[in-house]
Amino acid sequence: MPCFVCRIVAGEAPASVVFDDATTMAFVDIRQPNEGHILVVPRMHIETVDLLDRSIAGELAWATVRVARAVRRAYRPPGLNVWESNGEAAGQEVAHVHFHVLPRHHGDGLLRVYPDANPRTYGPADPALERIAELVRAALA
Template sequence: MSDCTFCKIVAGLLPSYRVLEDEHTLAFLNIRPVSPGHTLVVPRVHARDVWEISEVSHGEVADMVHRVAALLKTALAPEGVNVKHNTGEAAG
């Protein structure tokens, strides 16, 4: 999608600090972090939201979230972690 910020980051058209990536997903630090290590995980295939993403892609994102959480635990030793997804304007 030409107007999707996340697609532009995946394609390397916008700068990002990449934490981890594989053939299906990309994890990168949030430009406006809420806390240290605030990382976004996105599929490499455009999906507008959780209603649009395929079950397979959703699973690949979940796998990457698990891997990133382990990295952040090792690197930052946080007391906890939040895993969050927002779909729709009402959700944030």
């Protein structure tokens, strides 16, 4: 059975669609921690962001920007989160890449990215940062 996002894209499952083109689609998330929470997805089934090709990634990014602008105009929130999770350990619940666009309000208590005390904060010249950069640069090569 296809994933629920693929079923929505195929028109086999209901969704309140806000944007739809040849490559991407955006629809209202059934979970609305703040009203205006929208999901932006590629029409093609792709499980995680690292599996996107350049063309689809570009189209998906542009669709996400357009939806973010629309949510800002529609709701006028003082803040906006845009995020995407990859893998169960990161909180991905649906195996189809999707970006969340969520209006934010002061004191809404949602989505704290960092805990109050973050023990892994480095100074800008800390050698640990260069070690991390070297590891990622090598993986890009």
